[in-house]
Amino acid sequence: MPRSKLSCHLKRLQAGFGHSAAPVRRARRSHQSSVLAIVERLEARVLLSAATVDLPSASSVTSSTANLDGNISADGGSAVTERGFVYALTSENANPQIGGANVIQVADVGSGTGAFTVPVTGLDPLSSYTFVAYAINGDGTAYSTPATLTTLEAPSFVVTTTDDIVDATDGRTSLREALDYANNTPGADTITFGGPVFTDANPDTIALQLGQLNVTDSVTISGAGATSLTIDGDNSSRVFYLYNGAATLDITLSGMTITGGNANIGGGIVDFDENLTLVDSVVTGNTSSGKGGGLWADGFSMTLTIRRTEISNNTAGDDGGGIYVEDTGGLLTIEDSTISGNQSSGDGGGVYFYDPDHDVLITRSTLS
Numbered sequence: 001m002p003r004s005k006l007s008c009h010l011k012r013l014q015a016g017f018g019h020s021a022a023p024v025r026r027a028r029r030s031h032q033s034s035v036l037a038i039v040e041r042l043e044a045r046v047l048l049s050a051a052t053v054d055l056p057s058a059s060s061v062t063s064s065t066a067n068l069d070g071n072i073s074a075d076g077g078s079a080v081t082e083r084g085f086v087y088a089l090t091s092e093n094a095n096p097q098i099g100g101a102n103v104i105q106v107a108d109v110g111s112g113t114g115a116f117t118v119p120v121t122g123l124d125p126l127s128s129y130t131f132v133a134y135a136i137n138g139d140g141t142a143y144s145t146p147a148t149l150t151t152l153e154a155p156s157f158v159v160t161t162t163d164d165i166v167d168a169t170d171g172r173t174s175l176r177e178a179l180d181y182a183n184n185t186p187g188a189d190t191i192t193f194g195g196p197v198f199t200d201a202n203p204d205t206i207a208l209q210l211g212q213l214n215v216t217d218s219v220t221i222s223g224a225g226a227t228s229l230t231i232d233g234d235n236s237s238r239v240f241y242l243y244n245g246a247a248t249l250d251i252t253l254s255g256m257t258i259t260g261g262n263a264n265i266g267g268g269i270v271d272f273d274e275n276l277t278l279v280d281s282v283v284t285g286n287t288s289s290g291k292g293g294g295l296w297a298d299g300f301s302m303t304l305t306i307r308r309t310e311i312s313n314n315t316a317g318d319d320g321g322g323i324y325v326e327d328t329g330g331l332l333t334i335e336d337s338t339i340s341g342n343q344s345s346g347d348g349g350g351v352y353f354y355d356p357d358h359d360v361l362i363t364r365s366t367l368s
Helices: 003-015 022-047 175-183 195-199
Strands: 057-059 066-074 082-089 104-107 114-120 128-137 140-143 147-150 189-193 204-207 213-215 219-222 229-232 240-242 250-254 257-259 269-272 275-279 282-284 295-298 304-307 310-312 323-327 332-335 338-340 351-355 360-363
Touching: 057 147, 066 082, 066 128, 082 114, 104 114, 175 189, 175 213, 175 219, 269 275
Parallel strands: 189 219, 204 229, 213 240, 219 250, 229 257, 240 269, 250 275, 257 282, 269 295, 275 304, 282 310, 295 323, 304 332, 310 338, 323 351, 332 360
Antiparallel strands: 057 066, 066 114, 082 104, 082 128, 128 140, 128 147
């Protein structure tokens, strides 16, 4: 009932008592107090309304988690005792509310008005979710306008595309994405190549468009074979850059051709003091303006093993057309391999070992 009408009714009740004797006056005062109490309760009821819940948003979205961010901008005249979110797969419920079908409810630990964030977990990758913020006060439950988020693809060590891309929403894993995942996953990992692209009979080439591939954690990259998989620097960048300043890594590159690299040193591969094993591969057609056309390696902790590998037709503007090794910390091994057709403007057209600090073992190999 509007306040004006309540006041009008009160005046009529007051006027009805007239000028009676004392007992009547006492009754009148008692009745008047009761009416005032009723008016106050009715006014409180009239002034109470739902809380105002702003449009929510999502942040820090991954393949399985997200932060839901909400804000209660007004309490509607009654304290907000609970706030939170309800959400569901959009395909199952596009307007989730508490108790709705396939709806998950997550309450905030706080209450009242203002901004709040609730983390959610267990989401499906590459899926659309609809979420709604809610607030409960004395008037009931108020909801925001629905909002949506789309989760990212699950990271993977299995490369499924030859494209050199970084896109966590396309459902594909590039070699660069797999390496980023390996670099950020502690411990040794193995990257393989799968899916329809890499399992047919056709050879595959990954042409680098986003620069060199950085390796900062221990990893094995296992290709299907040097005639089946080519990693191409596209004559615009180095192919592999191996370096971790805080630890000595164990890195294996196998079953691939490394070509088209172009850099100041190590056109195909630069190895800064990491244990490198290069096996069943070909390093060919790479260029450096300085040392190490195909491979450049240096470090007082590293070992280098080249096995069943061809290093050919690489060019250096300084020493070591095929391979340049500055220092080593352990054994340098070349076995069952061919180093041929490389050129340098300095010394060592095929190989140049500047100052190995350990034994060099070359067996069953051809250098020409």
